[in-house]
Amino acid sequence: MSNTEQKYGRHIVQYPADVSMCAGCGTCEAVCGLIHDGVTSPSIKRIFLVRDTTMTEDMHKIYSCQHCVDHPCYNACRRKDSAMCLDEETGIVYVNQENCIGCRQCWKACPFEPKRIAFNLDKPRKALKCDLCRTRPEGPACVEYCQVSCIGLSDQPMPGKEEKNE
Amino acid sequence: MNKIYGYVGKIARINLTDSTVTEVSTFNYVPKYIGGRGVCNKIFWDEVGPGVKAFDPENKLIFMTGPTTSTGIPTGGRSTMCSISPNNLPEQYCWSGIGGWFGTMVKFAGYDGFIIEGKAPEPTYIFIDDGKITFHSAKELWGMLVHQTQKKLEEILGKDVNSIVIGPAGENLVRNASITTSNDSVAAKAGFGAVFGSKNLKAISVRGTGKVQAGNVEKILKLHKTMGKPIGKTNPIQYKDSFAPRPHINFPVPGGVKEGRVACSYGCNQHCNLILLDVKAGIGGNEKGRTNVVNKCVGIYAYQMIEDSGWTPQMSFNTPQNDYAGCRFISGDGFTPDLSDPAINEGFLDRQLGDIVNYWDGDYDRGNVINDLCTQYGIDRWDVIIWYMSWLAMAKKEGVLDDIDFGLGMEIDPSSEEFMKRFLEMIVYRKGYYGNIFAEGMARAIRTLGMEKYGKTIYTGRVSQRTGNQQIIPISLESAWGHCCHWAGRGFQGSNDITCWLPIAIELMTSTRDAQTNTHHHDSFDYYLEVRNDPCHNPRVASSTIFNEHCAELKESLMSCEFQLPQIFDKDIESEMFEAATGIKMTHEEIYLAAERIKNLFRAILIRNNGRTRDMEVNEVYPILTYPDADGRTVSWEDFNHLVDMYYEQRGWDKKTGWPTRETYERLGLEEVADELEAIGKLPEK
Numbered sequence A: 001m002s003n004t005e006q007k008y009g010r011h012i013v014q015y016p017a018d019v020s021m022c023a024g025c026g027t028c029e030a031v032c033g034l035i036h037d038g039v040t041s042p043s044i045k046r047i048f049l050v051r052d053t054t055m056t057e058d059m060h061k062i063y064s065c066q067h068c069v070d071h072p073c074y075n076a077c078r079r080k081d082s083a084m085c086l087d088e089e090t091g092i093v094y095v096n097q098e099n100c101i102g103c104r105q106c107w108k109a110c111p112f113e114p115k116r117i118a119f120n121l122d123k124p125r126k127a128l129k130c131d132l133c134r135t136r137p138e139g140p141a142c143v144e145y146c147q148v149s150c151i152g153l154s155d156q157p158m159p160g161k162e163e164k165n166e
Numbered sequence B: 001m002n003k004i005y006g007y008v009g010k011i012a013r014i015n016l017t018d019s020t021v022t023e024v025s026t027f028n029y030v031p032k033y034i035g036g037r038g039v040c041n042k043i044f045w046d047e048v049g050p051g052v053k054a055f056d057p058e059n060k061l062i063f064m065t066g067p068t069t070s071t072g073i074p075t076g077g078r079s080t081m082c083s084i085s086p087n088n089l090p091e092q093y094c095w096s097g098i099g100g101w102f103g104t105m106v107k108f109a110g111y112d113g114f115i116i117e118g119k120a121p122e123p124t125y126i127f128i129d130d131g132k133i134t135f136h137s138a139k140e141l142w143g144m145l146v147h148q149t150q151k152k153l154e155e156i157l158g159k160d161v162n163s164i165v166i167g168p169a170g171e172n173l174v175r176n177a178s179i180t181t182s183n184d185s186v187a188a189k190a191g192f193g194a195v196f197g198s199k200n201l202k203a204i205s206v207r208g209t210g211k212v213q214a215g216n217v218e219k220i221l222k223l224h225k226t227m228g229k230p231i232g233k234t235n236p237i238q239y240k241d242s243f244a245p246r247p248h249i250n251f252p253v254p255g256g257v258k259e260g261r262v263a264c265s266y267g268c269n270q271h272c273n274l275i276l277l278d279v280k281a282g283i284g285g286n287e288k289g290r291t292n293v294v295n296k297c298v299g300i301y302a303y304q305m306i307e308d309s310g311w312t313p314q315m316s317f318n319t320p321q322n323d324y325a326g327c328r329f330i331s332g333d334g335f336t337p338d339l340s341d342p343a344i345n346e347g348f349l350d351r352q353l354g355d356i357v358n359y360w361d362g363d364y365d366r367g368n369v370i371n372d373l374c375t376q377y378g379i380d381r382w383d384v385i386i387w388y389m390s391w392l393a394m395a396k397k398e399g400v401l402d403d404i405d406f407g408l409g410m411e412i413d414p415s416s417e418e419f420m421k422r423f424l425e426m427i428v429y430r431k432g433y434y435g436n437i438f439a440e441g442m443a444r445a446i447r448t449l450g451m452e453k454y455g456k457t458i459y460t461g462r463v464s465q466r467t468g469n470q471q472i473i474p475i476s477l478e479s480a481w482g483h484c485c486h487w488a489g490r491g492f493q494g495s496n497d498i499t500c501w502l503p504i505a506i507e508l509m510t511s512t513r514d515a516q517t518n519t520h521h522h523d524s525f526d527y528y529l530e531v532r533n534d535p536c537h538n539p540r541v542a543s544s545t546i547f548n549e550h551c552a553e554l555k556e557s558l559m560s561c562e563f564q565l566p567q568i569f570d571k572d573i574e575s576e577m578f579e580a581a582t583g584i585k586m587t588h589e590e591i592y593l594a595a596e597r598i599k600n601l602f603r604a605i606l607i608r609n610n611g612r613t614r615d616m617e618v619n620e621v622y623p624i625l626t627y628p629d630a631d632g633r634t635v636s637w638e639d640f641n642h643l644v645d646m647y648y649e650q651r652g653w654d655k656k657t658g659w660p661t662r663e664t665y666e667r668l669g670l671e672e673v674a675d676e677l678e679a680i681g682k683l684p685e686k
């Protein structure tokens, strides 16, 4: 088992550009909002497309929750198990928005830059984070709807390749 | 009526003269006019009367999204602008579509669109910040290239801001100046960049963080599965040692080529834009003088133009078994044909070779430099590559330029990167006598220089590969309304056949500009088989034209794109998109009726504001049809007019004047338009 697998659970990964280059369309963000909240908004998403037009091959970068095994966001939540919850079976940390008070402790605890937790437009703002579409039988919507299959799940093989991408 | 989803409900009226902003309800115009171009037409009809010129402060520039914009519906991320076009000859009411993330953000910022009025007293940019609109001095930005301007605005306003900007061409009122988004998508052909310039408007930036609620999420998700074919095909970046700007053209590139595909706008499922990474910049670029170039369509011709694009009926016509969106050769997506299709035995896939034109041979750096210069200066690539460059090539070969000295310190040579650099600089900065002439656009330039010699001289270097004959074509390549040939059967990018270019000629006739950015003609393959022998006498050509015109209206009212619609064997697609966005059910017939309303309102504007008549438009579009196409075919005056008669009849337009009848306006719910036209004597006599 690699280091990455020990540190992070199953999560969304972006493939290298020679497997498939992100087209920058934002569909992943849009379907994520549509499926969870029935709307689209730059403020309502759990996957983050950062567009860049520099000359590197990976111009458009995709970030979402890495599902850290030690889940610092869950640990930091003041309303743990009521707002930020842990699905014991899958290890997925998810937000129960009804009980979120928008205190941002989870956001502060997220070790990544950019942060993998966002806040919606409600008052108070509620935390949003990737839950791997845990209640969706088809699995992650962003992966399903990406037109160029440039994102996938960390424990699945990359298109056309044997190895997994972590 | 149930709640209307998809729209955010407000259109901002932004007055540059006195820096004021007011709001208009979108629901004054929708659902009757759908959105986008439909709403622009209605606002323009209501607010801008005859006599206004493109650069007058009284000219308005109306920017609209559609109901699909920002909802995540594939290709709905695009937007439309309408105004009087300085790049039309004569200046007329016109439209221009644009991709990018800007329109989507405008909607997230709480506006379905905005109306730009007046003229700012000094260089200005507008900032739309989540429902708050402010005016700012653009003195610091004036003179900057497009990428510099984009970068500077990000520095000032933040990285989460999206902008549309003009470059020096727009500032200097170059008639074919473009407006550019952060991902180099442009509104170019109408020359609205110069309208920005005339209003002292350098840029509009937006930050939008709000939400858009669509009417039917399930339908949106379904559209993602059905509209893009095939979903989920990977898009690997490709490393090559040669470049193939078009499928049958390939030349080696020392240093190699790095290419990929990117989307032009939010929710796009077509990713038709070809991005060339790390290429030689025309101007600016990074410290090594390198940049990226995004090619949509026309840009690919700058790399090589010895042989015109060929055509296969499949590019324009579809069968149930092989039903693909057209013009896929840029994206390289192509398709894998179903070879069991009986249409293949009837020539469905037969490649018809393009004419040999011998303009310039393969040069990767030159192509990138020219494309980059067009982007950075903010000037229409189509006019530069297809028109200035090919005119230079043909005029030079015919000796027409022998006694001209542009004062550029080198020999005239459009195949030379350095020459084109100097030539474009001369135009964009209006340097000297010739700079000013060409900054007026080619149509005006050849008239100033002298039409007989500089426009009508015949180019002797065009040879048809289909007939083996030399084919005559005037060096002007002019088609109509101050625009040049496009998908016109002859000239440049034009080796389609008469079944395709003839309806396109009618589409151009009723337009005010080259209409091929949204009306590449499509129909089912049986249309092709039925009409090919005698198209001018087959009413199906007229009905096919009308169908395509309505599809074009819907593309830019609903918001979609040329690579997505029409879907020939899914006629409900537009209704599905509309319902997914708004929650309102419309039948195919109802939504096409709305398209017809939008088209007739456009017509009414042209009749009232620009004096449009049958004589004017037939005479405008006919001359180029007298030159042979790639098969050697032309169309006679009588035959063409016969087709026009059939077309007008089917449209409910008077055959003598070309004006819609009162019955037509009334059938479309445009009684008040008929009343106004009647009052000024512009309804046909009964």
Ligand code: SF4
Pocket (backbone or CB within 6 Å): A012, A031, A032, A046, A047, A064, A129, A130, A131, A132, A133, A140, A141, A142, A143
């Ligand atoms: S897996 Fe589901 S929740 Fe996570 S980013 Fe993708 S769509 Fe959003």
Ligand code: SF4
Pocket (backbone or CB within 6 Å): A021, A022, A023, A024, A025, A026, A027, A028, A029, A049, A060, A062, A145, A146, A147, A148, A149, A150, A151
């Ligand atoms: S859907 Fe795919 S191609 Fe589009 S932005 Fe997301 S990851 Fe990139």
